[in-house]
Amino acid sequence: MSELHHMSVLDVIAAFRSRELSPVEYLTHLTSRIAAHDGEINAVMDVMDEPARQAAQAAAEVYARADADTPLPALLGVPLLVKEQHNVAGCSATRGSRVLAGQTAPADHPVVARLREAGAIPFARTTTPEFSCATFTQTAAWGTTRNPFNPDCTPGGSSGGSGAAVAAGYGPLATASDIAGSTRIPAAFGGLPGFKTPYGRTPGVVPLNTDWYRGDHVLARTVADTAYATNIIVGPHAGDHATIAPAHVLPTAFAGAAGVAGMRIAVSRDLGCYDVDPEVAAGLDTVVAALRGAGAELVEIDLALSLADVTDASSAHYGHLIAQNMTRMCGGDLDLLEPYSKRFVEYTRDFAERISLLEAADLETKVQAQIADAMAGFDALLTPTSAIGALEADNAYLEALERPAGPLDFYWQAHMTIPFNIANRCPVMAVPSGIGPTGVPTSVQIVGHPFADDSVFTVAAAVEELLPFPRSPLM
Template sequence: MAFLDAHAARERFRSGDLTPSALLEAVLSRIDAVNGDGDRPGVNAFTEILADSARAAARAADAAYAAARPGDAPLPPLLGIPVATKEKHGIAGLTLEQGLAACRGDIASAHHPVVERVLAAGGVIHGRTTSPEFSCATTTHSPMWGVTRNPWNLDATPGGSSGGAGAALAAGMAVLATASDIAGSTRIPAAFTGTVGYKAPYGRIPGAPPLSADWYRGDGPMGRTVADTALLAEVMGGRHPVDHASWGPQANGSLTSALQGAAGAQGLRVGLSLTLGDYPVAASIRERTLHVARALEAAGAEIVEVSLPWTTDRLRRTAFAHFGHILGPAMARLTAGTEAELADYTRRFIADAARAASQESLPDSLALDAAVQSELAAAMAGVDVLLTPTQAVEMLDADGAYLDGIDVRDADGSTRHLEHYWEAHLTSPFNIANRVPVLSVPSGLSSVGVPIGVQVVGHPFDEATVFRAGSAITDLVAVPPFPVEIGAGRAASPRSR
């Protein structure tokens, strides 16, 4: 029952076959069984379990379903569904620490906009999920919250920064989850955990100021299915008075109505890029991405190979030039005086960002962004969506820092050293070009038993086509069931230097 999807759960709630309280208890029991605690190692996906308030909300949902009669107004779209929220999505009256010693004991004065909307839609928030410090890494561990592990292989990370969200979904500890993304922080954990993650166009899902004004970032939904992820995206999205960059309607059904299953592949023109220029990509990841392309083609899509003039080095320099003028200084100011207590990856991020800002002015950074955006537009001319891997590597160590970069084995067996581990993921270009919607969906398992994902990239603001293609992929491509027995796999990760 803990692995039930949101749509199936709502149908059972309406039929009286299942109550929200019963589903919540199944999820809480699963957390008790596999999340671990100080004496029992486990996935460690949560910073806090909100069992009492969740049970009260579930009982209220029980009563609402029991009282519903034909002809009544529709019940809220998430009524009774257990939702895990990323800790950075503040809940009024609870701590908001973001894994930082500098923020220890801070209390949120108001709900984050996405929390507000989840609650208004009837969602039952039962837990808050882990992230690395200030969400600045693609693994999920911190001195404050410890190491979050991948349910498929406890030696592996679930990715980051929304690693707790991905791990909770994959392990049956949540039905839906909130996430965020500034360089892949929703899509990377989705790929590594076999779940679905959505990076909306900038502003489509409201954030919390002041960093909501950073045009690389965005909050978003994760789920175990494309349909569930679309449902949560519709709840979360739309103009909000707190975020002046937010736009569009809320909960208008435009995403869920775009889901056609396998039939949605018919007539699609799909651009295919296995490397986005010169990314080294593991053989198993390339093969699974090609498998997705072949499945779409067999179902009536046209596959068009596209090329991009990008290098991982250039994309890293472009992204860090941006971070050097916004996120890096914000982190340095927030953590001043507590540097000795920071994780090593956080100190490295702040230093890298400062160095990049000294080399590129903000206007220079905008020019770098514009070049990437123009090249992406040219590559996607004449296609409806772009298909590309989400990650380049099969796994990363759960507690890895990769301060000296990462060695990535390419499909031909050669090994290439990348200066920064962020280059081991094919995600940041679509934060540089952050008006494009991107959906990461599962494509299978790698040779080390950790999931693989593909990204479906749309034209600016064209969300419906991305969900149409993602729905087709999940109907056409078989992937293994989620691990009831966690951590079965054991394998060596890419070697760090």
């Protein structure tokens, strides 16, 4: 059996079934690992020790009575890390903000509820930036979360605690979310696969469940685990009328490298408008060569997006929706927010004051059409996940971000994720493409046609077999 902290979800379930491993033993190992390493990484904001231990004991008793053919819940006994943005009934729900100090969750978030109903055991909650509005993870309440590949760097955000925790071996599965790359960026910086579902696949909560950039997801260590857990959280939900039917069922066994033979895959190095770091470009080249060697046809295209269009559309969108919601939550007093949250609100609000939501929608339609036209005749699109190879920990990025091609007004412009929140029905999977000079992994995105989730997983599984995903250096 591999080291317990590097096991996949499916391997853990198999070990529980065969009784090689007890849910109690596994949970104990993970909580011990958190105690040993989280003083440095700081990915966990609390541990729900006693209720988790009771649930693990109950799961162990079920496994002890079951034979090989006994139907069991899909995730019975699997420890679950929960992004603090996702409510856990009875636990604090502060979103890392003093604005919500003392707030307690009345019920599980729908994604947490579905995973719990499938037998998963929420046992620890992971850090986020305040109101999940940054692509790094730090708050006055919880401190700075660090990347297990290089503690001087951030694991990304806003699901940075979840990404760092899975990469560090704290658990095999965590919840995540994504309105601007918040699942894919931590996946990229943590050497993990990270899947952004098409809008409507997974349920959210009011008011931002109606934000068509949004999705709630999972982070795991393997493509198969990602598919397995995603199947549990997708589908219509009575509390979210934006969810669609029927629930799409992903395969959880893949052909690996053989699956891409004959596929046509478009390749865009920079989407036409991003300043890509050399290590990121080299990672893309490595993936292209591997897929080509497996029999796929890789064709470089000129997508020719405009960074101004992407920024105007998305910043106005965030200004009209998320910034207004944050302003309401702090009673209009932005000084109650973290400095980076205040800057996010002010920056996006400026766009919203000069670009109406209707005008932003027109720009979104333009970007969507450019992506659709570029992908015509291809099975998928391959492009970097983040143009910048790493971001520093302990840096709130309040000023313009210096880049080789010139400064960026807002550091989010260094990530290549937002175009596919704009093209919100496209499934996207971030997968590792190598390791950069800082020790932080690099990553590519695999983009599918609207709702063509299976094609994305087929390519991702091929990359995983051809270029095995890295492990953090934590022992």
